[in-house]
Amino acid sequence: MSLSYAILGLLSYRPMTGYSLKEVFDNSISHFWHAHLSQIYRELSRMEENGLVASEVQQREGRPDRKVYQITSRGEENLQSWLVSFPQKLVMSYNDEFLLRLYFGGRIGRDEILFQMTKYRKETESRLNHFQSLYRVIEDFSKKAGGPEDRLYWELTLDLGVQLLRANLEWIERALEKIKSGDDPLKKSPG
Amino acid sequence: MSLSYAILGLLSYRPMTGYSLKEVFDNSISHFWHAHLSQIYRELSRMEENGLVASEVQQREGRPDRKVYQITSRGEENLQSWLVSFPQKLVMSYNDEFLLRLYFGGRIGRDEILFQMTKYRKETESRLNHFQSLYRVIEDFSKKAGGPEDRLYWELTLDLGVQLLRANLEWIERALEKIKSGDDPLKKSPG
DNA sequence: GAATTCATGTAACTTGTTACATGATTTA
DNA sequence: TAAATCATGTAACAAGTTACATGAATTC
Numbered sequence: 001m002s003l004s005y006a007i008l009g010l011l012s013y014r015p016m017t018g019y020s021l022k023e024v025f026d027n028s029i030s031h032f033w034h035a036h037l038s039q040i041y042r043e044l045s046r047m048e049e050n051g052l053v054a055s056e057v058q059q060r061e062g063r064p065d066r067k068v069y070q071i072t073s074r075g076e077e078n079l080q081s082w083l084v085s086f087p088q089k090l091v092m093s094y095n096d097e098f099l100l101r102l103y104f105g106g107r108i109g110r111d112e113i114l115f116q117m118t119k120y121r122k123e124t125e126s127r128l129n130h131f132q133s134l135y136r137v138i139e140d141f142s143k144k145a146g147g148p149e150d151r152l153y154w155e156l157t158l159d160l161g162v163q164l165l166r167a168n169l170e171w172i173e174r175a176l177e178k179i180k181s182g183d184d185p186l187k188k189s190p191g
Numbered sequence: 192m193s194l195s196y197a198i199l200g201l202l203s204y205r206p207m208t209g210y211s212l213k214e215v216f217d218n219s220i221s222h223f224w225h226a227h228l229s230q231i232y233r234e235l236s237r238m239e240e241n242g243l244v245a246s247e248v249q250q251r252e253g254r255p256d257r258k259v260y261q262i263t264s265r266g267e268e269n270l271q272s273w274l275v276s277f278p279q280k281l282v283m284s285y286n287d288e289f290l291l292r293l294y295f296g297g298r299i300g301r302d303e304i305l306f307q308m309t310k311y312r313k314e315t316e317s318r319l320n321h322f323q324s325l326y327r328v329i330e331d332f333s334k335k336a337g338g339p340e341d342r343l344y345w346e347l348t349l350d351l352g353v354q355l356l357r358a359n360l361e362w363i364e365r366a367l368e369k370i371k372s373g374d375d376p377l378k379k380s381p382g
Numbered sequence: 383g384a385a386t387t388c389a390t391g392t393a394a395c396t397t398g399t400t401a402c403a404t405g406a407t408t409t410a
Numbered sequence: 411t412a413a414a415t416c417a418t419g420t421a422a423c424a425a426g427t428t429a430c431a432t433g434a435a436t437t438c
Contacts, residue, residue, distance in 0.1 A: 001396070002288050009295040019417050032290035039398065041419060064406065064417045083299045086307045087288055094285060097193050097278055099223035099351065104200040105344035106337060108274045113344075116277045146297060152373055153296035153304075160290065160362045167358035171351045182343055192424065210389050230426065232391060255389045255434065 003043050006033055008079040013145040015070035018044055031161030121172045128165040194234050199270040204336040206261035209235055222352030312363045319356040
């Protein structure tokens with residue numbers, strides 16, 4: 001289960017609560033990994049049972065208690081051995097609901113498709129904007145934790161996220177034109 | 192659950208067994224949707240309970256029985272209303288184990304990263320080759336089922352799959368160079 | 383003779399998703 | 411004063427994964 005390695009890796013930079021782990025997931029690795037808060041809490045409990053992490057409850061006046069998790073030496077070993085083992089099977093389970101609809105586009109009207117595609121473009125654009133703002137987050141974070149080596153790899157993964165979104169947007173433009181030109185009665189039956 | 196819509200959509204072209212549905216998943220929509228055979232069987236049972244599909248057992252001499260599923264009118268309605276409803280939340284759960292390792296690349300040696308990246312490139316290349324062979328599958332299939340409209344959309348989804356893989360490969364080349372040049376002691380501290 | 387394909391599923395388990403429950407502090 | 415943020419989780423269910431079980435026909 002890769003989620004536990006994602007958690008171990010992030011805890012290897014600094015101890016964190018489940019809540020703050022979720023923030024890092026959303027801000028720093030959302031371009032290639034997503035997890036729900038409830039998943040993170042469940043996984044942390046399991047990992048503590050297995051001795052991969054250890055928790056300490058911090059009581060603070062007024063504000064609610066925080067349960068701060070840190071990686072154990074066993075957790076470090078676990079992480080390390082995972083990092084150097086290239087997966088036998090590359091899991092690439094890319095299930096895309098929008099593409100599933102588009103595949104069956106022949107079953108609905110072109111206007112509906114154009115409408116959905118335009119919405120999809122808007123969403124993709126805002127995701128691209130979000131990703132581009134993450135370079136700043138990496139810069140800030142590399143000053144606090146990790147070294148210049150870490151920063152190289154953080155930026156590389158983000159580069160891919162940005163490039164894939166750009167390729168996606170280029171495809172959207174071409175697809176819109178293809179669909180529109182198919183809609184043009186002059187081009188449908190020439191002569 | 193989008194799996195049931197994928198099944199309904201495919202059954203709307205022609206009746207199929209669970210086994211042949213799996214083949215279509217792997218050959219025709221694998222670039223944006225993946226499902227295990229056991230998932231398909233489970234989902235078909237559930238859908239039959241809900242009246243979205245109906246099955247008929249065909250007995251054949253010598254060979255094992257086949258359970259052929261077809262879409263019901265209720266299933267058609269179900270599919271149609273899903274197709275015209277743009278999702279409130281675009282599910283983009285893209286979890287990539289390779290990128291997760293790369294993100295933590297600072298924790299392992301550069302040689303290991305280069306080794307894994309090279310393997311990743313090889314896998315990505317073979318996926319691209321597979322995708323490119325699917326245009327032929329679409330061509331063949333559009334002669335048997337569906338019309339020219341369907342073919343446009345089938346090709347569009349495949350176009351995206353191909354373009355994303357190409358963008359991925361371009362990124363790999365650049366990433367390899369960046370990692371290698373960071374490894375070069377001459378570039379590390381000039382002078 | 384061994385492996386692959388066709389064809390059906392069940393069982394056990396892990397992961398992902400959504401809703402619920404609680405409650406203080408801060409910001410709009 | 412309403413909403414958002416911080417902070418913890420549980421419960422219930424849906425979806426994804428892997429292993430097991432069966433057995434004929436075909437291909438290597």
